[in-house]
Amino acid sequence: MPPSDNQYTKLRWLLTIAGLFLYVGDIWTDIGLAVKYFREGHVVWTGLTLVFVLGGLLVTQIFSYAWYRDDMKDDMKDVMMNAEEKPTESGLSRGRLVVLHLFGVGIFSRYYHLLKKGFTVVWTHSYAVHGRSDEEHCILFCMATDLSMLKLFETFLESAPQLLLQLYIVLGQEGCSVLQYFSMAFSFFNIAWSLVDYRRCRCRSLPHIGEMPSGLSTVIYLLYKLCTITSHILSYTLLLILSPYGAIAPTVLWLVGTTWTHMLKTDFCTSRRLEILYRAVIGVILTFTFFNVKGKDTKVAMIVYYSFYAFVNIAAPLLLALLKPELHTATFLLTVGSIIFGGSVLGLVCLVLYYLLLHPREKWREADEVDGLGKETHAAMRVQNFLRPG
Structure with a gap:
């Protein structure tokens, strides 16, 4: 039987890995370019390249931690710790969250927990046996949506301006190195991926909106x-x-x-x-x-x-x-x-x-007008109040 739209499928799990690859590749090619420009004596280009990387990283860490903190109040299991400061299945305590985000790996922790939980649900089917399949798939989509919103921030704070900078450098000089081509390619595909991934995740994470x-x-x-x-x-x-x-x-x-x-x-x-x-x-x-x-x-x-x-x-x-x-x-x-x-x-x-x-006009109009559908957790309100694809 083919999987329903309510299920976080194996394909979605694999595509999450692809998104992680694009994210890491985009950052590392930009860091490589910064090193290259520094060695060539282009201080301004080095500074701007690093500013975009660090700016996107800083903002995503701030919002990632804030969302974890908000979700703690809702006692969301398997995503963060509960209100009594005890770690949940994810193993994250408040102190660990602070350390992770201070070192700039908060978004990687989200990837880790999404992939880990997704593997358990879609590859081992352990939750289906206990009758928790729908609940666990819903949690997976919530986790994926939070990640897609953070990726959207990173895309327009880092990938888009980085593409602008590298195009300016390339068009302003006669040659273009292989590393510059890779940087622009990763930035371009990272933009494309984040746009589609966010739109699809948002459509699915709200129960009153049909999937794209x-x-x-x-x-x-x-x-x-x-x-x-x-x-x-x-x-x-x-x-x-x-x-x-x-x-x-x-x-x-x-x-x-x-x-x-x-x-x-x-x-x-x-x-x-x-x-x-x-x-x-x-x-x-x-x-x-x-x-x-x-x-x-x-x-x-x-x-x-x-x-x-x-x-x-x-x-x-x-x-x-x-x-x-x-x-x-x-x-x-x-x-x-x-x-x-x-x-x-x-x-x-x-x-x-x-x-x-x-x-889908009717469904989107319903999404904009209907309030109070289901439990009004911080996660649900976050998706409802975030940017609507346009």
């Missing part, structure tokens, strides 16, 4: 996101090549995105300070792509966002051609400009197709 269908819907959604993000990063790259002051454009966008998120009065975190950090992180994400921040109708917001997106993508290659034609050959401008234009058009077409034909 496979096949055409996933492909169209992935094309929409990757084409718009890649073309936007290339446009930012051209602005940086035009002048270092081109960094003002994404900085202004970050400020606008953060301010807009603040005006929406998000309530994702349990503390005021974390909420401010969360809104700043969402501002970074909105610099590269659009997400539904508050779970409301965002048709107008999307139109405004992608109108400005199209303006930047048209203006960047035109400004470089008009103001600095001596920087690169006509072939370079034509190639990069064509990629930006083609990616923008394809991405926007996929966006329209997805929301007109493939987006």
